Amino acid sequence: MIDAVILLAGPVEQAALAAxxxxxxxxxxxxxxxxxxxxxxxxxxxxxxxxxxxxxxPVVVPPRILKALGFGAYNFHPGPPHYPGWVxxxxxxxEQATTxxxxxxxxxxKVDAGPIVAVELFAIPPGIGVRRLQELAFSQLARLFWRLAxxxxxxxxxxxxxxxxxSGTKSTRRMHRAMCELDLDISRQELERRIAAFGAGxxxxxxxxxxxxxxxxxxxxxxxxxxxxxxxxxxxxxx
Numbered sequence: 001m002i003d004a005v006i007l008l009a010g011p012v013e014q015a016a017l018a019a020x021x022x023x024x025x026x027x028x029x030x031x032x033x034x035x036x037x038x039x040x041x042x043x044x045x046x047x048x049x050x051x052x053x054x055x056x057x058p059v060v061v062p063p064r065i066l067k068a069l070g071f072g073a074y075n076f077h078p079g080p081p082h083y084p085g086w087v088x089x090x091x092x093x094x095e096q097a098t099t100x101x102x103x104x105x106x107x108x109x110k111v112d113a114g115p116i117v118a119v120e121l122f123a124i125p126p127g128i129g130v131r132r133l134q135e136l137a138f139s140q141l142a143r144l145f146w147r148l149a150x151x152x153x154x155x156x157x158x159x160x161x162x163x164x165x166x167s168g169t170k171s172t173r174r175m176h177r178a179m180c181e182l183d184l185d186i187s188r189q190e191l192e193r194r195i196a197a198f199g200a201g202x203x204x205x206x207x208x209x210x211x212x213x214x215x216x217x218x219x220x221x222x223x224x225x226x227x228x229x230x231x232x233x234x235x236x237x238x239x
Contacts, residue, residue, distance in 0.1 A: 001025065001027075001154055001156070001162075002028060002071060002099055002152075002153060002156060003028065003029060003031070003049045003050070004028065004030070004046055004049050004050035005028055005030050005031070005050060005051050005053060005153065006031045006039070006047075006050050006051070006052040006069075007030060007032050007033070007055070008033050008034070008039060008052060008053065008054040008057045008061070009032075009054070009055040009061055009071070010032055010034055010055075010056070012058070012187045014032045014034070015054055017055060017145065020145065020149045021149055021152065021153040022039060022153075024149055024150045024153040025153040025154050026149070028153055029046075029050075031046060031050070033042050033118075035059060036059050036062075039059065039061065039144075040062070040065070040172070043130050044068060046071045047065065047068040047069055047070070047104065048068065048069075049063065049070050049071075050069060050070060050071065051069065051070070051071035051072055052066075052069055052072075052073075052074070052107070053074050053076070053152060054073065054074070054075040054076065054107065055075075055145065056076060056077075056138065056141065056142070057075075057077050058086075058203075060111055060238075061107055061160065063109045066108070066109065067152070068213070071083070071156055072106060072107075072158055073106065074105070074106060074117065074148075074152065075080065075105055075106075075107050075114075075167060076102070076103075076104050076141045076144065076158065077102065077104070077105065077112060077117070077141075078102060078137045078138060078141060079092070079100065079101070079102070079104040079137060080099065080100055080101035080103060080119065080121055081101075081103050081116060081119060081164055081165065081166050081167060081168075082099075082167045082168040083097075083168055083171070084113070084166050084168065085111065085169075085170035085171035085172060086171045086172050086173050086176075087171060087176055087202060088100075088137075088171065089133045089134045089137060089200065090130055090179075090197045091110035091171050091175075091197070092124070092196040093128075093129070093130050093190075093196055094179065094193055094196070096124060096193075096196070097124060098124055099121055100121070100122060100136070100137060100141050101116070101119060101120050101122055101137065101140060102119070102120045102137050102138075102140035102141040102144055103116060103119050104118040104119075104141075104144050104159075106159075106161075111170070112166060112170060115161040116142050116161065116162050116164045116165070116166070117159040117160065118147070118159075119162065119164060120134060120140040122136060122140065129196065130197060130200060130202075131200070155211035156222060165177060176198070176203075176204055176205055178204060178207060179194065179197070179198050180194075180198050180207045181195065181208060181210075181217075182208065182209040183210075184211065194207060195218065195220075195233035199218060199220050201220065206218060207221055
């Protein structure tokens with residue numbers, strides 16, 4: 001039986017995910033972390049008897065922590081295996097993809113490169129925006145967490161790996177910033193694609209254009225200007 005689980009997730013998700021795990025193992029010790037600083041503050045003795053679960057977290061877990069964990073680490077990635085990396089929904093919208101999804105994988109030193117243990121795919125509805133696509137992916141991750149929670153909370157053995165490999169270009173924060181820097185001669189079609197995918201200013205990165213040494217920032221309609229991706233309420237994780 002697993003003795004401890006480290007939940008690396010946002011504050012909104014932590015309580016709901018912890019409740020699901022405790023349903024299957026009431027005695028499990030759950031340590032909550034939302035940032036790299038909180039993760040690094042965890043005692044080495046706890047790491048040796050713990051499994052780490054990352055859920056839609058932007059935190060990159062250092063290799064030394066991964067090596068110190070007694071029962072491995074799993075990440076719930078809000079994108080399919082063919083969209084590894086940073087803000088996958090934005091890049092899927094930009095590339096006008098037709099399929100998206102959610103992935104659970106073992107954490108290794110390289111981001112979004114470990115063996116895959118669960119995948120859910122779905123067709124992208126026509127005309128969908130980034131926010132709605134993120135919500136659909138988040139819902140799939142919640143279902144995957146619900147399905148895998150019994151094993152994650154109780155079994156010491158690693159989860160079974162699937163014969164599925166990562167593919168596609170791994171997006172990065174640098175690529176995201178580059179997509180938000182607009183050229184003065186950008187075409188109308190390309191501008192509309194950039195606005196659709198990156199115009200909401202996620203993670204504080206806005207679309208900008210520099211003219212005569214002055215930088216101008218795109219401001220989306222008020223209804224769309226959210227600083228962080230929208231997510232379902234915690235109830236969606238435990239229903």
